[in-house]
Amino acid sequence: MRPSRRVLRYAGIYLAALAFLAFALVPFLWMVASSLKPPGEIYTMPPRWIIGNPTLQHYVRVLRESNMPRYFWNTALVAGGTTLFALAFAIGAGYGFARFQFKGKEFWSLFVLFSQMLPQAVLLIPLYLFLDRMYLINTTHGLGLSYLVITLPLSVWLLRGYFAGIPRELEEAAMIDGCSRLGALLRVVMPISAPAIVATGIYIFTVAWQEFMFAMNFATTTRTKTISIGIVEFMGEHVVDWGGVMAASVVVTLPVLVVFLAVHRFFVRGLTEGSVTG
Amino acid sequence: MELDLNATIDGAPTPERAKGLRRWFARSGRGGIWFVAPAILVLLLVVTYPILYQAYLSLFRSAFFVDHLEFVGLRNYVDTFSNPQFWHAMWRMTIWTAACVSLQFVLGFAAAIVFNERFFGRGLLRALLLVPWIVPVVVAASTWRWMYHPDFGVINALMRQLGLIEQNVNWLGNPDLALWSVVVVNVWKMFPFVMLMLLAGLQAIPRQLYEAAWVDGANILHTFRFVTLPAMRAVSVVTLLLLIIWTLNSFTIIFVMTEGGPLRSTEVMSLYIYRLAFRNFQFEEAAAVAMILFFVMLVFSVFYIRRLYVKEQD
Numbered sequence: 001m002r003p004s005r006r007v008l009r010y011a012g013i014y015l016a017a018l019a020f021l022a023f024a025l026v027p028f029l030w031m032v033a034s035s036l037k038p039p040g041e042i043y044t045m046p047p048r049w050i051i052g053n054p055t056l057q058h059y060v061r062v063l064r065e066s067n068m069p070r071y072f073w074n075t076a077l078v079a080g081g082t083t084l085f086a087l088a089f090a091i092g093a094g095y096g097f098a099r100f101q102f103k104g105k106e107f108w109s110l111f112v113l114f115s116q117m118l119p120q121a122v123l124l125i126p127l128y129l130f131l132d133r134m135y136l137i138n139t140t141h142g143l144g145l146s147y148l149v150i151t152l153p154l155s156v157w158l159l160r161g162y163f164a165g166i167p168r169e170l171e172e173a174a175m176i177d178g179c180s181r182l183g184a185l186l187r188v189v190m191p192i193s194a195p196a197i198v199a200t201g202i203y204i205f206t207v208a209w210q211e212f213m214f215a216m217n218f219a220t221t222t223r224t225k226t227i228s229i230g231i232v233e234f235m236g237e238h239v240v241d242w243g244g245v246m247a248a249s250v251v252v253t254l255p256v257l258v259v260f261l262a263v264h265r266f267f268v269r270g271l272t273e274g275s276v277t278g
Numbered sequence: 279m280e281l282d283l284n285a286t287i288d289g290a291p292t293p294e295r296a297k298g299l300r301r302w303f304a305r306s307g308r309g310g311i312w313f314v315a316p317a318i319l320v321l322l323l324v325v326t327y328p329i330l331y332q333a334y335l336s337l338f339r340s341a342f343f344v345d346h347l348e349f350v351g352l353r354n355y356v357d358t359f360s361n362p363q364f365w366h367a368m369w370r371m372t373i374w375t376a377a378c379v380s381l382q383f384v385l386g387f388a389a390a391i392v393f394n395e396r397f398f399g400r401g402l403l404r405a406l407l408l409v410p411w412i413v414p415v416v417v418a419a420s421t422w423r424w425m426y427h428p429d430f431g432v433i434n435a436l437m438r439q440l441g442l443i444e445q446n447v448n449w450l451g452n453p454d455l456a457l458w459s460v461v462v463v464n465v466w467k468m469f470p471f472v473m474l475m476l477l478a479g480l481q482a483i484p485r486q487l488y489e490a491a492w493v494d495g496a497n498i499l500h501t502f503r504f505v506t507l508p509a510m511r512a513v514s515v516v517t518l519l520l521l522i523i524w525t526l527n528s529f530t531i532i533f534v535m536t537e538g539g540p541l542r543s544t545e546v547m548s549l550y551i552y553r554l555a556f557r558n559f560q561f562e563e564a565a566a567v568a569m570i571l572f573f574v575m576l577v578f579s580v581f582y583i584r585r586l587y588v589k590e591q592d
């Protein structure tokens with residue numbers, strides 16, 4: 001009796017797992033399939049499950065005949081710049097919070113946590129007016145500055161947790177050998193923390209890469225628009241070029257998908273830290 | 279000469295040097311504020327200053343096309359509270375958040391339990407299950423909008439083949455359905471995240487607890503009720519609070535799919551603020567609404583941070 005019950009249980013779990021997987025993946029697969037279908041196969045009812053004549057025409061249109069390549073460049077610039085600056089600030093702050101005692105430490109770490117919780121909608125208006133006054137509307141660095149709001153707090157928090165887990169003795173040894181405090185951070189702590197720093201950097205990059213609300217309002221020229229806006233542009237006012245939208249979506253998704261799957265473990269650990277074993 | 283060389287090689291500190299070092303450590307310990315200051319200054323500039331400015335702005339009103347602000351005290355707030363559109367957005371946001379968070383949590387919990395079991399290919403399947411969470415929001419929203427298409431959408435086709443509906447349904451064009459159609463998308467997008475969080479919690483439960491329960495004659499339901507659930511309390515609360523904060527905050531997914539329509543049936547607070555400010559150009563009224571949203575969020579943030587912080591201190 002026992003083995004057959006175990007087999008049943010195993011089959012049940014497997015079926016449930018596959019059902020979850022289907023729910024998760026079917027929309028994604030449908031996106032890829034739609035991007036490869038010629039228009040004649042996209043607009044049919046009932047839809048065609050199998051692609052009859054796969055075509056790259058939508059990709060050609062997205063990559064050759066639209067503004068998307070330009071938007072790609074804009075997005076890479078703003079996401080790259082945001083990553084660089086947010087990481088530099090976050091490494092410093094993460095290290096400061098992890099290693100030092102100073103006046104107001106409690107207050108400032110709470111302040112960072114609160115900033116992380118802030119809704120973008122609350123900041124939309126004042127940030128717009130602020131950037132406008134500084135002549136930073138429709139500039140890449142202005143948009144990047146607004147992205148520090150949504151990336152910096154969590155980055156500080158993630159790195160703080162990681163640095164706190166590194167044994168102090170390593171730095172003390174380095175400092176006895178004549179390293180300065182900053183030298184100990186740069187030459188000892190940072191090399192050890194490379195995986196965490198890379199993971200945090202990738203997190204910042206993906207957030208900036210796909211942000212929509214700030215981009216829509218703070219960057220409205222061809223020279224500054226990002227790919228999220230580009231996808232929506234393919235949807236037009238009345239006629240939607242669905243083949244183009246799906247192809248653009250695939251192109252935007254692939255880089256994010258590849259890197260994030262690699263680092264999600266670290267990211268989740270930072271979020272759950274302290275609450276799991278508690 | 280020889281002594282000097284020795285000192286450099288093993289760095290063995292003389293008593294005198296050790297004292298100096300200790301003092302130096304202590305002194306440099308106070309330098310922490312300089313590591314933290316740059317990030318704090320940035321956040322003060324792009325978070326605190328804007329919020330304070332918004333609070334200030336919400337006390338004024340400008341005539342259209344006139345570059346002059348008139349101080350009106352709390353008028354914007356009074357007007358907001360007596361505006362049915364505000365309460366409509368508030369109500370929509372409440373339904374949206376309640377529906378999204380509860381469904382995300384239940385589905386994510388179920389997925390976590392399934393993927394906590396050992397089976398062939400679990401690692402790969404679990405990684406693939408994260409795809410919805412990783413897909414950019416705009417991509418998710420536009421893909422689902424295509425799937426919901428009233429004439430050529432795959433969802434209508436599937437449901438008709440299964441005999442669930444007779445006619446094509448306009449999922450996003452019907453005011454009674456639109457919000458729920460977007461809820462499904464948001465649940466799809468976020469349940470993998472819940473699974474990840476809760477899976478971490480499930481794996482932290484010691485096996486001995488289950489074994490002890492089995493020895494005492496507990497069945498699967500008993501162990502779930504008396505071992506799993508209590509052990510999952512802490513991580514569940516944190517996950518729920520995070521979900522609530524994020525869902526109250528959502529903008530993009532709704533904006534791309536419906537722009538708040540039809541008939542404002544999907545206009546939650548963030549979209550209402552956006553429409554007031556960037557469509558109607560009522561910046562001061564919008565500022566007042568945004569401040570109200572800010573205080574709503576503050577309540578949940580305090581709960582979340584107390585949870586996280588108290589645990590940290592232990």
